[in-house]
Amino acid sequence: MSATLPETLAGIVPAAPNLLFPFVLQLADTSLILAHRLSEWCGHGPVLEQDLALANIALDLLGEARSYYQYAAELEGQGRTEDDLAYLRSAVEYRNPLLVEQPNGDFAHTVVRQFLFDNFHYHLLQALKESADAQLAAIAEKSLKEAAYHLKWSSEWVIRLGDGTAESRQRLDKAIAALWRFAGELTTPTTTETCLQRLGLVPDYAALLPAMEAHVAHVLGEATVPVPEAVFAQQGGKMGRHSEHLGYLLAELQYMQRSYPGLTW
């Protein structure tokens, strides 16, 4: 909706709202898919307190996803609702990066996946709250407070597992080996993201990297774990090329709407 764009931009780049739609959808899908993964832990956490923590983080991300979906529906202006966008698209239409759809694995896998995401998410939101787009900035301002708790939680767990017992360390090492290759996609801009970055609507990811890398170095240092060498970044999710896991996840997430189309509370 052009009303949410700065007038100067709306005049120069009339297509900006159309570019913003897939980006906002990407943010929404990312938070929704990770929220769903985390909610799979509900009732299965290693201890009650951590079961609650995982469910709390899932709920925060779900709330954030709803804000993005509502805004995306408004930007698209085709009469689709947040529910249509979340429940009635196929896997190839989803724009989340590959990291967040990876299965929970053991607790260490979930912690490492969360740590890599939180570190990006926290720094992204910090920059996004300065976006020239007022609605994105408002959602970022709100979600940032919650993302700070998430990053503290996942960082502390990386340290506990890494500097814990031989068993926890071995599990953390395995999780890092399995998941580190998915981190690069988060900060590698797609063509859409590059355009929006030039318009000042999306932060420049390269500018986020020093703070992100410093945090990784600090946390892994405390965990007594060496920082992994740069690995080939596995990508494609943000363009709709997903791993085999997403389809199964969506089959569960979308079950009610697929079985009973139009169902509401």
Add this chain to the structure above:
Amino acid sequence: MAPTEERIWQLLEEVSDPEVPVLSILDLGIVRAVRVADDAVDVTITPTYSGCPAMNVIATEIRLRLLAEGLTNLTIHNQLSPAWTTDWMSRAGREKLEAYGIAPPVDGTATGHLLNLFGEDTAVRCPVCKSEHTHLVSQFGSTACKAHYQCDDCLEPFDYFKCHS
């Protein structure tokens, strides 16, 4: 007859938080504005946490309370910015919380610097025995807005409404 804004605020004082029924939504600080133009009433609320399931219930309760007064021309807006903070919680609300068994937020103790990992827990007074000897069990409690604490003196586990600013 057109209602006054003051009357609307009075009615909103009667709407309570479904999770913490001793608190009114005004105590919580989530009502940001009330506007009355002729018979049209516009209430702006802000969520405490993004995913708080109570928000939908609260919007419905506001609607029902105002409808009961014959106010049918209603709009309820959700506003995200400025983001809600526990600084907006009233003094009376904090006292009601403690009496209800939930420790109220301790100002100025929001999640500290990012690298302050394993930092010292916020000193929170036990709402049961009032001891200051308590410890954090988990930052994440029974709802998004609360952390889980335990008292080292009376051993009571309790909820702490965490500082969010």
